[in-house]
Amino acid sequence: MSISKSQFMHSSLDGLIELEHGERQIALEYLADAWNMAEDDGVNTRSLAHASLFAALATFVRLYGDEATAELLHDLPDRIRTGEYNLDKILQ
Incomplete structure (x- = not known):
């Protein structure tokens, strides 16, 4: 999806930052699961x-x-x- 800067107002930018933070949190959860599985396998x-x-x-x-x-x-x-x-x- 491509969005130009002109489509964003400052409040929308805050929402984008929040969305990115949420995505990073999900990514961290995936990594934590993989880490735990690797440790369980003896890595x-x-x-x-x-x-x-x-x-x-x-x-x-x-x-x-x-x-x-x-x-x-x-x-x-x-x-x-x-x-x-x-x-x-x-x-x-």
């Missing part, structure tokens, strides 16, 4: 993590190119250090 968690990172990065490179992917990942170390990816972190 090591570290191997799953490495394979997942490789697949994600290779997909970003294919879709956006080397430079754009590197730029996307530029702030990743700081985001990791501040706990953005820590599932055990308690938010206040």
